Structures are given as C-alpha cells and as structure tokens.
Amino acid sequence: MVRVLCRAILLSLALVPVARAEVLVYAVTDESWAPYWIVDGERISGILHDFMIALDARLPDDLQASHPLPPLRTQKLFREGQVQIECCVSQSWRRAAGQAEVSLWSTPVLDAEEMLLFAPGKGFPFRHLEDLRGRSIATVRGYGYVGSEYFQRNDGADAHALIFRVAQGHSEAGILDRLEWRYLRSRDPQLQAPSWQVEEGAVINRSQLRLRLHRDHAGHLAAINEAIRALQEDGTLARIVAEYAPQAHVAGQGEIR
Numbered sequence: 001m002v003r004v005l006c007r008a009i010l011l012s013l014a015l016v017p018v019a020r021a022e023v024l025v026y027a028v029t030d031e032s033w034a035p036y037w038i039v040d041g042e043r044i045s046g047i048l049h050d051f052m053i054a055l056d057a058r059l060p061d062d063l064q065a066s067h068p069l070p071p072l073r074t075q076k077l078f079r080e081g082q083v084q085i086e087c088c089v090s091q092s093w094r095r096a097a098g099q100a101e102v103s104l105w106s107t108p109v110l111d112a113e114e115m116l117l118f119a120p121g122k123g124f125p126f127r128h129l130e131d132l133r134g135r136s137i138a139t140v141r142g143y144g145y146v147g148s149e150y151f152q153r154n155d156g157a158d159a160h161a162l163i164f165r166v167a168q169g170h171s172e173a174g175i176l177d178r179l180e181w182r183y184l185r186s187r188d189p190q191l192q193a194p195s196w197q198v199e200e201g202a203v204i205n206r207s208q209l210r211l212r213l214h215r216d217h218a219g220h221l222a223a224i225n226e227a228i229r230a231l232q233e234d235g236t237l238a239r240i241v242a243e244y245a246p247q248a249h250v251a252g253q254g255e256i257r
Contacts (some may be wrong), residue, residue, distance in 0.1 A: 022061045024217065026052060026085035027074035035183035035244035036088075036112075036209075039068055047179070048087050048209075050240045051109065051231070055087075058227035061220060075099060084217050088209035104218055106211035107225045110237065114146070116201030117166050117174040117181065124172070126202045138165040138174035145175055146205040159184060167196050175204065182245040 028049075032039045038046040044065065056063040066074065066083055077083040079098050086094075088109045094100060116126060117138075125131065129147035139145055140162055141155040154171045156162050159180060166174040181200070185191050211228070213221055231237045 022217075022220075023064055024061050024084045024220065025064050025066050025082070026087055027078060027083045028065045028068050029071045029074055030068035031071060035179055042068065044068065047110075047240055047244050050243075051237060052087055054231055054236050054240070055224070055227055058230060059220075059223055061223075078102070078212070078214060081214050081216055084214045086212040088211050090207040090209060092207070094212065102215050104213045104215050104221055106213065106221065107228050108208040108210055109228055110209055110241070112207045112209055113178040113203045114175050114205040114207075115178050115181070115203045117163065117176055117198045118172075118201050119167055119169055120197055120199055122169070122172070123199060123201050126204065129204065132173075132204075135172045136170075138162040138171035160188075160190075163191065163196060163198055167198050173201065174198070178203065179241070179245040182247060186246050 028039075028044055029037065030039055031037075032046075034046065036046050036048045037044065038049070049065075052063060052065070063085070066077070069077070074083060074086070075094075078086055079102055081102070090112075091103075091105055094103055116123075118124075124135075129150055132147055132151040135151050136154050137145075137151040138161075139148075139153045139155050140158060145153075154165060156165055159176060162174045162176060163181075163184075165171045178200075190196060211224060213224065
C-alpha cells in the first residue's frame with residue numbers, strides 16, 4: 001500500500017508543469033561606444049557588456065547577446081520583437097515612432113555625463129548651456145550635443161581628435177563623456193604627453209541609462225529591476241565601472257561622479 005502511494009505521489013509530481021527559463025535576447029551593435037560597449041569584430045567587452053553578464057547571473061531567465069549588428073538594424077529587430085532587450089539607453093534617444101510604443105523602461109542603471117574639457121588654465125565659468133554661446137567647441141562628427149544651437153561646432157573624427165584640438169588651443173573647450181575620457185586616459189599613454197594635456201570641467205548634460213524591455217515581455221520587468229538594484233547595492237556595478245574608468249564613483253541609483 002505504501003509503495004503504491006509513493007508511486008502515485010511521484011506520478012503526480014511528474015505531471016506538474018515545470019517552469020522553464022525563458023531566453024531573452026539583448027541587442028549588441030557593431031559600433032563601439034567605449035567604455036560602455038567595446039566592439040572588436042565578434043569580441044565584445046565594456047561596462048554594459050559586463051553588466052549584462054552580471055545581470056544574467058541574477059535572473060531566472062537566460063539573457064543572450066545578439067550578434068553585433070548595425071544600430072538601426074538592432075532597433076528594427078527590437079521594434080519587431082525579435083530582440084527583447086536593449087541595454088542601456090536614455091528614454092530620450094528612443095522617442096521615434098515605432099520605438100516608444102513598444103518600450104518599457106527599467107530603473108536607472110547609471111548616468112552618462114557629458115563634461116567640458118579645457119586646455120590647462122584655459123577654463124571659463126559654466127552654469128547654463130547659454131554660457132557656451134558663440135564659443136568654438138570641439139565635438140565628434142556625426143554626434144548630437146545638447147546645447148549645440150549656442151556654440152560653433154569644431155568637428156573631428158573621434159575623441160582623440162577632440163582632445164588634441166582642445167589641448168592645442170584650436171577650440172575653446174570640448175565636450176566628452178566623463179567615463180570615455182577616464183577610460184582613454186587610463187589606457188592610452190599618448191594622452192600623458194605634454195601636447196595632449198587637458199583639464200576636466202563642469203558636467204553640462206546627464207542622461208540616465210536604462211534597460212529597455214519590449215512590452216510583450218512586461219512580466220520580466222519587476223525581476224529585472226530587483227536585479228539591477230542588487231547589482232548597485234552590493235557594489236558589483238561600481239567594480240565594473242572602476243575596471244574601465246579608474247577614479248569614477250558610482251553612488252546610489254546609477255549616479256556616477
């Protein structure tokens with residue numbers, strides 16, 4: 001009788017549906033945004049790459065990276081639901097028709113900060129974007145900048161060209177992401193040379209970077225938010241940032257100083 005009862009219990013347990021982890025694909029583009037995403041062919045690294053690996057370890061679902069694809073292609077796949085996650089972008093960057101309607105947003109992961117760079121001793125006071133009116137500002141070709149209606153853009157090919165123009169006095173200042181500057185300064189010996197010396201100035205714009213989840217997967221948002229907060233509170237995110245951008249400090253809900 002006992003044996004029969006045990007068999008019945010085992011059979012009933014076998015018939016109970018087992019919850020399986022769902023696979024969620026997150027977008028990876030083929031364009032670097034160092035140190036957030038560093039793309040070298042199929043080899044990917046960077047702050048957000050490492051963050052997604054850490055996030056995967058905290059979730060019951062399986063997060064899988066897409067193959068590196070052009071940015072517009074990844075946005076199309078997200079809109080169609082073939083890619084379920086994008087990490088990590090500002091809500092203001094995805095307001096286009098067809099994107100905002102399918103997007104749910106996580107708690108902030110971290111802040112991207114754009115700051116002024118000056119040649120040593122050549123800084124000027126800054127409190128408002130209007131303070132840049134009429135000034136020549138080094139920028140990167142093809143990038144958008146808050147407040148660009150006030151200043152004269154002096155475009156270069158990349159961040160290195162921007163830094164050199166500022167150091168040599170060809171622009172009154174430059175605008176560069178704070179973590180990008182600290183990453184480059186820690187990895188590139190060239191930036192230690194006297195002819196490349198610049199000073200950090202005020203932060204002129206902050207963008208909260210959040211994980212974007214396709215609305216068809218809304219049931220995962222609460223667990224994602226909980227995992228993000230855990231990675232912030234236990235210092236995991238701060239350690240990841242410090243690996244790529246020494247002297248950067250992550251505090252609270254994604255705030256970087």
